[in-house]
């Protein structure tokens with residue numbers, strides 16, 4: 776494998792809920808004509824349950840275990856493509872190390888106000904009924920982890936087209 780992570784076959788988009796991982800990941804995959812996987816959707820398809828139901832019924836630890844199994848399966852196949860990760864999927868040290876060693880990991884970042892606007896409409900188990908107070912605190916705690924990605928891009932300051940173009944410029948796995 777090349778020492779340059781940008782040449783790896785898989786690009787993983789990471790970052791907090793509402794940073795645009797799924798939307799931008801799908802757009803990037805269409806641009807470069809490679810398969811796209813949304814990790815949350817894959818977990819829902821594999822378990823037959825929504826993420827909210829998995830959290831409610833089995834709890835976060837069981838969800839994380841399932842998330843790690845699905846992600847490791849994808850990473851180990853090494854098939855070229857784009858994966859939109861869940862916001863907490865690389866918080867575990869071993870899973871994060873595996874992703875950083877196998878894929879090119881880009882964190883998307885956006886200000887709290889933008890994230891609140893974007894997640895406002897959809898219920899997220901970890902933010903509960905009061906996203907406004909929970910989101911900033913959770914983001915602060917996770918920031919050091921998101922910073923460990925190979926690269927970071929703001930998803931708040933430019934158009935989706937410009938962000939996709941920037942991702943194409945960073946990653947050479949689509950060649």
Ligand code: S3P
Nearest residue numbers: 791792793815826861862863900
């Ligand atoms: C989570 C983010 C969610 C989903 C789950 C947990 C997190 O995915 O995996 O609710 O811990 O940040 P998105 O980041 O795609 O919303």
